[in-house]
Amino acid sequence: MKVIALGTGPFAVPTLRRLHDDPQHEVLLVVTRPPRGRRAAIAPMALAAQELELPLWQPDTVNEDEAHQRLKSLDAQLMVVCDYGEILKPAALECTSLGGVNLHGSLLPKYRGAAPVQWAVFNGDQETGNTVIQMTPGLDAGPILGVQRTPIDPHETAGELEERLAEMGATLVEEVIAQLATDSTSPVEQDSSKKSKAPRLAKEHGLIDWSQSAQQIHNQVRALQPWPRAYTHWEADGDDPQRLIVHRTRFPEADSGDSATPSSADSSEPGTITSAEDSLIVATGEGVLELLEVQPAGKRAMPAGDFLRGNRLKPGDSLS
Structure with a gap:
């Protein structure tokens, strides 16, 4: 499948590597958020794209007409989004024939937001996982396409858990893409009454x-x-x-x-x-x-x- 990969932080990198290594997929473009400030480090996703010799683009936003024109010109089938940092508006999601899927590090609708792994550990949860959703304009609110579950070790740090979930999530994304390719997905709407927020930690x-x-x-x-x-x-x-x-x-x-x-x-x-x-x-x-x-x-x-x-x-x- 021809995909555009959108991601910025380290959580997205294993999925990008898996898509790159799979001969059934072609990563046409990697989109990351641009560095902010003079001392800003290069984003992990950008470093991975350079290492894999994939085309890299770092626009200020993907929610403007100029960005939409570039995305549409690639004639991609799917956007794969993970740890990107910007909510995609409907016009951006319409730039590919199958829209976008998002890998999120929680059991949605629990922990919608930027820090799901950290809040699961902070709250002493004994279990967490990954969810892949069909993207909608709402924050982590789209229909569920796939779920993984895993126990949290009582001494595991958020950093250790996030690394583990990122590796697991790459497999889940591949499974969901295979279902999309054969039109065999079974989307499940989220129960919004059970949602909780996971804002970025300060x-x-x-x-x-x-x-x-x-x-x-x-x-x-x-x-x-x-x-x-x-x-x-x-x-x-x-x-x-x-x-x-x-x-x-x-x-x-x-x-x-x-x-x-x-x-x-x-x-x-x-x-x-x-x-x-x-x-x-x-x-x-x-x-x-x-x-x-x-x-x-x-x-x-x-x-x-x-x-x-x-x-x-x-x-x-x-x-x-």
Whole structure:
């Protein structure tokens, strides 16, 4: 099938590679969002297109007449959209004979929006997956053409889960395209009463509230990896509070084989350090949580043990 691939972020790259490698498909053009700002990095999808020696186009928008003319001139059958960053209007979707399909990293209608994987981890979901939909002008609202399901490991970060879903999703896209080629799809309308939103995360989402439970904070740390990352503050020798990024956590029971279950409630105030010798353990609103890897302001990420050896923290000190 002759396709136009629209994508910008890393979630779209495995699908592009799969379409390129499949002799049944021809990728006529790769469309990505243009870099923003002088220091903007090249988009992962753009890098992949260059590596695969595919035609690359980075328009400001695909929702203008000039863009429509270029897309129509390719005489493509289908747009394959994933992690692109712009909602396509009806006129754009009409530029190919079969319209567009979109790969989305959630079990729609749950988590419509830019950060479905992160919110699934943040909320402590035990299962997620991918959905391919027939595109409509609404945000992730089109009829469902295919679904994949997968459990979420209790220690899996959003970055790790997203990589796994991206690889899975490439297979799902191929299956849906094969059905479209034989006119054998069975679209299922989404139940809008069950929809939920997944807006893009901001740095403010990273501030740890130690009055939350150990489980909630553990989920928060996982969800904000690799960006924007969870953080707290600590006071060093009477200085002003300093930012401390928290990269990895676990429940102290991990050594006894129960790494997925928080400890029982601790009597200390939330945020109080209960152990600062070989491990850094902090009381929360419900249970305690061990910080495994941290990053002080202006320094590299390091195991908590290394951080403790270079800083005078003791039980009874607090993280704010």
